[in-house]
Structures are given as C-alpha cells and as structure tokens.
Amino acid sequence: MISLLKVINLHKSFGNVKALKGISFEVKPSTVHGFLGPNGAGKTTTMKILSGLISFDKGTILFENLNFKTSKSEIVRQIGYLPQNPAFYGYLTPVEYLSLIGQICNFDTRNIKKRTEEVLEIVKLTNVSKRKISTFSGGMLQRLGIAVAIFNKPKLLLLDEPTSSLDPEGRAEVLEHIKSLQEEGITVFFSTHILSDVERICDHITILHKGKVIVSDSLENLQKQYIQPVFCIEFENIPDELEEKLYQLSYIQKVDIDNSGNVFIYVNNIEIAKRELIKVLAQTNKSILSFCLKKPSLEDIFIKVVDKNDDI
Numbered sequence: 001m002i003s004l005l006k007v008i009n010l011h012k013s014f015g016n017v018k019a020l021k022g023i024s025f026e027v028k029p030s031t032v033h034g035f036l037g038p039n040g041a042g043k044t045t046t047m048k049i050l051s052g053l054i055s056f057d058k059g060t061i062l063f064e065n066l067n068f069k070t071s072k073s074e075i076v077r078q079i080g081y082l083p084q085n086p087a088f089y090g091y092l093t094p095v096e097y098l099s100l101i102g103q104i105c106n107f108d109t110r111n112i113k114k115r116t117e118e119v120l121e122i123v124k125l126t127n128v129s130k131r132k133i134s135t136f137s138g139g140m141l142q143r144l145g146i147a148v149a150i151f152n153k154p155k156l157l158l159l160d161e162p163t164s165s166l167d168p169e170g171r172a173e174v175l176e177h178i179k180s181l182q183e184e185g186i187t188v189f190f191s192t193h194i195l196s197d198v199e200r201i202c203d204h205i206t207i208l209h210k211g212k213v214i215v216s217d218s219l220e221n222l223q224k225q226y227i228q229p230v231f232c233i234e235f236e237n238i239p240d241e242l243e244e245k246l247y248q249l250s251y252i253q254k255v256d257i258d259n260s261g262n263v264f265i266y267v268n269n270i271e272i273a274k275r276e277l278i279k280v281l282a283q284t285n286k287s288i289l290s291f292c293l294k295k296p297s298l299e300d301i302f303i304k305v306v307d308k309n310d311d312i
C-alpha cells in the first residue's frame, strides 16, 4: 500500500533542546494511526511541523507525491489540524463559527452553508447547531474542533491529544467519531498518552520517545512481535507437581502460580499450545474453573519498548 505521508529523518531543535532527533515513519491511507509517547517526547512538535505551523531543520516530508520543501502550501491545504487545547468563541453558535471557518477557507456563501450542514452531521452536532458554544460539554467541544479541522475536506487529519481532557464518557464519544471519520475517507493521525484509546481505534502505531521513533508498525504486528501469549488457568485445586509436569513439555517456557491459585503458562509455540495444553491439563483430573488465552495489551508493549530504549 502506497503511503499517504512519509516522514524521513526529521530533525527539529529549539535552541539547545533537540525535540526531534531524526524521526522516520509512514502513514498509510484510510487508517487511524496512533502517535504515542510520554510527555516531552516530541508529539506536538511533529504535529505542528506537519500542519505547517513551524519549520523543521533537516529531513524530508512527502505527502503523496509532493515534497513539503517545495509544495508546502499545496500539502497543508490537504491536512486538517486540531490542536491540543482548541479555543472557540463561546458567544457564537456552531453554525456561526463554521461560517467564519468557511470564509477563511475561501468557500462561497452557498458552499459554506452546505459544508456546515455536512460537517455538523458528521460530528453529530446538528441538533445543537444553533446553541451557544459556551454551553457545550468537553466532548461536544472536541467534536466541534473536529468539524473545524475537517471543514476543508482534508485527506489527513492531525489530532493532538483529542481525548486527554475528557471523562470516560466524553472519550468514548470522541473516539467513536474519530473511528467514523475513516468511513468519510479521512486518514487520522492522533497523538495521545492514553493507551486504551489507541488500542480501541488504531490500526497503526508509532511510539516516540525522547525525540526518536522506537516503534512504528501495525497494532497486529506489534502484538505478535512484543507480547508473549499467556494461558491463564483457574483450578478448583492446583494439581500436584503441576509445574514439574508442564516443564517437561518442549513448548512450555514459563509457569507462574499466584497466591489465589491462578496458573499462568507462557509458551514458545502458540499453535501447538492451543491444541495440546488443554488435553494435558485435563489429564490431571482436577476441575478447571476457567481457561483462557490472555490478549496482549498495548500497555505491556509500551512499557517493554520504552524500557528497552530508556538509555537513548
């Protein structure tokens, strides 16, 4: 699949602070791409460069076949950006506010009206389109921010921590909208610290740490590569010499039994284990209350890769 955006060896310093130390990653079209990293990793700096707000020192940015160095204005016209703390004029209604945006984007009056109705429909704010923005909840404000960012029909939408200031309900609401933008043909690149948000809606993930990209891959590949599958078994009574018996099997890597009697079995061949392990456990003749394969968590991946790269 050809990339929509390619960032190659991008550098940016603010005085002595090296915010980006040669980052490279690609964003595929029609994906939701999560941009993860601890505070100060360089996420906002990257977003500001991509939206054309600040310059970069070194490197290449390609958008489709265009080079950012020579076609910046053509590229940024196709990129929407929702900053971390968007500000609105609270005394206006969404219709009035979006009309203002339409004028800034050089739409004519008829098209402003049409596009305003369309984007309000997309972000599900049609029923409050004539209410003052000052009365909106955090989730509604973020959705209005998305409406502004997609007004000009961008191919790529950059969202800087769109859920960080929201409660769980507001987050769920905004995440649902981000996911639905894919259906509108918009590719989304969004930064966050909240790992569960990424897990919920992202296809691809780039992890940034201290100005460097330490991982950039599909969520599926990351789960396969970084997470060891673990079987979790709850017995009514733990069978005698269970650990010794399990360690005799070549596909068993590690067995842990916690204080509540739950057994965690790590394996090196998931396919054999899926077929054979349950049969082996059944031969113990002890009642099994539950048996499951634990789903890899993004938090585990994050901790693993950030720990591994902590000395960079």
Ligand SMILES: Nc1ncnc2c1ncn2[C@@H]1O[C@H](COP(=O)(O)OP(=O)(O)OP(=O)(O)O)[C@@H](O)[C@H]1O
Residues within 6 Å of the ligand: 014, 015, 017, 018, 019, 037, 038, 039, 040, 041, 042, 043, 044, 045, 046
């Ligand atoms: N205008 C600036 N002047 C000086 N230093 C800056 C400026 N903007 C960012 N930095 C520094 O660059 C580094 C990267 O900051 P950036 O805001 O991009 O990180 P971030 O990953 O977005 O962090 P957060 O999650 O806290 O928003 C930090 O060390 C920050 O202090």
